[in-house]
Amino acid sequence: MMHQPQPVATPAITQADVRRLAAELVDVMDALLKVVEQETELVRAGKIADGMALDVRKTELSRHYVGIVSTLKANRDYLKSTSPDLLATLHRHHDVFRAMLQMNLTVLATAHAVSEGIVRGVNAEMQRRNIPQTYTANGQRAAPSPRHFTPLAVSRSL
Numbered sequence: 310m311m312h313q314p315q316p317v318a319t320p321a322i323t324q325a326d327v328r329r330l331a332a333e334l335v336d337v338m339d340a341l342l343k344v345v346e347q348e349t350e351l352v353r354a355g356k357i358a359d360g361m362a363l364d365v366r367k368t369e370l371s372r373h374y375v376g377i378v379s380t381l382k383a384n385r386d387y388l389k390s391t392s393p394d395l396l397a398t399l400h401r402h403h404d405v406f407r408a409m410l411q412m413n414l415t416v417l418a419t420a421h422a423v424s425e426g427i428v429r430g431v432n433a434e435m436q437r438r439n440i441p442q443t444y445t446a447n448g449q450r451a452a453p454s455p456r457h458f459t460p461l462a463v464s465r466s467l
Contacts, residue, residue, distance in 0.1 A: 322384045324391060331395055334377045338406045341370040345413045352420045435459060 322330075344367050351360035381388065381399075388396045440453040 322380070322387060327381075327384075327388060327392055327395065330377055330381060331392075331399055334374070334381070334399065335402055337370055337374045337377060338402060341367065341374060342406060342409050344370060345410060349413045349416045352416055357420070 344363050348360045348363045348367065351357075351363075436459065439459045443451040445451050
């Protein structure tokens with residue numbers, strides 16, 4: 310019985326592809342960071358609508374980023390064996406990228422919490438003003454009836 314030589318598995322990606330994808334990934338992360346930084350500054354300045362206008366570009370860049378990362382992850386073993394320095398550089402760049410995104414998320418979470426606090430405060434003040442101030446026979450403040458609560462309507466469009 311003669312053994313047939315096993316075909317050598319060729320990588321799904323070439324060294325030129327790796328270099329191109331790495332450069333593309335760095336460019337996408339840089340572009341995404343610029344959009345995120347711009348969004349952060351707009352939100353900090355209270356220009357929420359202007360910040361929301363960047364969502365389309367941010368989504369487009371995010372999809373591109375995920376596509377490149379998925380391709381690189383699928384070829385991780387090849388990258389480790391052929392381009393360990395490039396892989397280390399990409400990891401370092403990604404760590405900076407992640408830290409910058411975390412700052413953006415913190416700003417957005419803060420803006421959300423402040424907005425929610427303002428809406429809750431306005432609602433509480435409206436309810437306080439709309440509820441009749443009555444007392445029971447023994448001089449205690451009467452609990453308001455649910456029919457006295459006025460719903461607060463908020464428009465989510467800016």
